[in-house]
Amino acid sequence: MREVxxxxxxxxxxxxxxxxxxxxxxxxxxxxxxxxxxxxxxxVRNINKKRAVEVDRNILTDNPDDILNDPEISxxxxxxxxxxxxxxxxxKALNSGKTIVTANKEVIARHWEKLDEAAKASGAGLYYEAxxxxxxxxxxxxxxxxQANRIERIMGIINxxxxxxxxxxxxxxERFEEALRKAQELGYAEPDPTADIEGYDxxxxxxxxxxxxxxxxxxxxxxxxxxxxNITLEDISYGRELGYALKLLAIAKDxxxxxxxxxxxxxxxxxxPLSSVRSSFNAVYLKGDCFGDMMFFGRGAGDLPTGSAVVxxxxxxxxxxxxxxxxxxxxxxxxxxxxxxKTKYYVRLTVKDQPGVLAEIAGYFGKYQVSIAxxxxxxxxxxxxPLIFVTHEASEKSIQKAIAEIRESKYVISVDNLxxxxx
Numbered sequence: 001m002r003e004v005x006x007x008x009x010x011x012x013x014x015x016x017x018x019x020x021x022x023x024x025x026x027x028x029x030x031x032x033x034x035x036x037x038x039x040x041x042x043x044v045r046n047i048n049k050k051r052a053v054e055v056d057r058n059i060l061t062d063n064p065d066d067i068l069n070d071p072e073i074s075x076x077x078x079x080x081x082x083x084x085x086x087x088x089x090x091x092k093a094l095n096s097g098k099t100i101v102t103a104n105k106e107v108i109a110r111h112w113e114k115l116d117e118a119a120k121a122s123g124a125g126l127y128y129e130a131x132x133x134x135x136x137x138x139x140x141x142x143x144x145x146x147q148a149n150r151i152e153r154i155m156g157i158i159n160x161x162x163x164x165x166x167x168x169x170x171x172x173x174e175r176f177e178e179a180l181r182k183a184q185e186l187g188y189a190e191p192d193p194t195a196d197i198e199g200y201d202x203x204x205x206x207x208x209x210x211x212x213x214x215x216x217x218x219x220x221x222x223x224x225x226x227x228x229x230n231i232t233l234e235d236i237s238y239g240r241e242l243g244y245a246l247k248l249l250a251i252a253k254d255x256x257x258x259x260x261x262x263x264x265x266x267x268x269x270x271x272x273p274l275s276s277v278r279s280s281f282n283a284v285y286l287k288g289d290c291f292g293d294m295m296f297f298g299r300g301a302g303d304l305p306t307g308s309a310v311v312x313x314x315x316x317x318x319x320x321x322x323x324x325x326x327x328x329x330x331x332x333x334x335x336x337x338x339x340x341x342k343t344k345y346y347v348r349l350t351v352k353d354q355p356g357v358l359a360e361i362a363g364y365f366g367k368y369q370v371s372i373a374x375x376x377x378x379x380x381x382x383x384x385x386p387l388i389f390v391t392h393e394a395s396e397k398s399i400q401k402a403i404a405e406i407r408e409s410k411y412v413i414s415v416d417n418l419x420x421x422x423x
Contacts, residue, residue, distance in 0.1 A: 001034050004318050007041040007067040009089055010079035014103050014130070015042075016052045017307025018077060018314075025311070035318055041067045052303075068092045075317055077310060078102040087111055094118035094126070099323070101313040103130035103306055109204040109220060112211070113328045125323035127313035132205045133158055133282045135305030136298040137312070142212045142286075143324065149288035151213040154252040155422065158205045160280035160300045161189045161196035162228050162248040166265075167278045170236050170246065176229065188280055188301075198227035199263040202250045209284070210252035210261050210335070217328060218252070218335045224262035224396075231265055235348060235417050238376060238388050239267050242346075244421065245275035251422065259335035267346055267421045339396040344373065344421035346390050347399075349406070350413040353385040357411040364405045365391065368398040384413055390421060 008015050022037055029035050039059060047060045067073055068089065076093045078100060080086040086107050090100055095118055102108065108115070108128050119126040129139045133156075142151070157163050161183055168179035180197065183189040195201045203225045210218040228248050236246050244267035252261040268275050273295050277283040282300025287293055299305035317323075351357045358377065365372055376388040391399070399418070407415050 003036040006075040015079035017303025097122045099125035101127045105131040105204040109207040130309035134300045149290045153287040156284040159202040164280045199225040202263045206250040222335045222337045226264035260341040342393045346419040348416040349387045368402040370394040
């Protein structure tokens with residue numbers, strides 16, 4: 001029987017999930033795979049801390065060198081998260097020939113080339129299935145099952161925290177602050193929720209997905225990013241009246257070799273498959289030239305769902321004689337951010353309730369070739385009124401120029417929101 005020595009960097013939520021699965025499936029792996037996976041060392045900050053799983057104290061260490069300098073350890077699973085000190089440890093492990101399995105989307109999104117180069121130089125592997133959408137095997141599908149296809153478009157709900165918040169706002173009429181508080185109480189959101197609610201987490205994941213799909217390095221600064229902090233119950237209600245559901249979407253398209261990548265709140269038709277993705281679930285909707293439309297759905301976070309993806313990577317790494325590398329700079333070209341893409345827009349204004357308002361605002365839209373598809377106009381019963389527009393497809397550049405002039409109109413009290421619409 002083949003025996004593989006592995007180590008963990010960190011033993012938090014995901015690390016504990018991986019530990020549980022390896023213990024649950026130990027006998028199964030030995031019998032079916034003829035493989036014994038031995039966890040030799042686990043790096044923790046506090047050896048004496050009470051943990052979610054029972055672990056032999058003798059394998060715990062607070063010294064990373066006990067893992068990084070041990071020649072018997074061939075696979076290192078990293079669960080620290082973030083850039084520091086994770087990147088330092090990962091590079092040191094790769095440079096010494098150890099294969100890395102990680103769920104760390106930030107370190108992959110920011111430092112992919114550096115890690116890939118180190119892995120290639122030493123003949124080690126770099127595996128990151130769990131970095132995007134937890135237990136949904138979308139990366140492996142893109143790299144293996146869909147190789148015969150040219151993927152043209154990605155649309156995804158790839159952050160469970162924001163999807164939970166928007167679900168609560170849509171279904172329970174809860175305001176953003178209340179829904180966020182509940183997400184924190186349930187452990188979906190961190191005490192500092194910035195990475196989730198401002199779209200950073202989704203941008204990390206979109207960087208990885210779009211790079212794999214389009215064979216172009218899509219850096220974080222190539223991605224338009226907006227969070228959900230400006231979303232109100234009014235927007236959700238008006239959207240529903242117009243036939244839309246609101247989601248934080250990660251969207252990427254290959255437009256004749258130019259990659260368009262963006263993360264932002266998005267209205268989608270109520271009959272779109274993504275509109276039914278509720279609570280903390282994730283989904284990735286792909287469009288390809290051969291397979292057509294395809295959606296992956298499942299748990300995007302949690303100890304066991306994410307842990308299952310990590311364990312799958314560990315098993316793959318154990319079985320591979322040669323690892324896969326990205327060849328950055330040879331087979332890929334960097335994507336470039338621009339604002340020439342086209343989509344539909346929802347625009348909500350508060351205006352003076354006077355004759356001539358609609359005509360003037362329509363004139364600003366027309367000036368920049370932004371065509372209006374529908375309008376909702378309702379009176380407040382005082383001197384102001386909400387005015388909601390949905391446009392036909394227009395370029396980002398044109399809508400922003402129109403909004404800049406509308407904001408200066410004597411009739412406009414405020415531009416309350418601009419939300420993109422995808423059909």
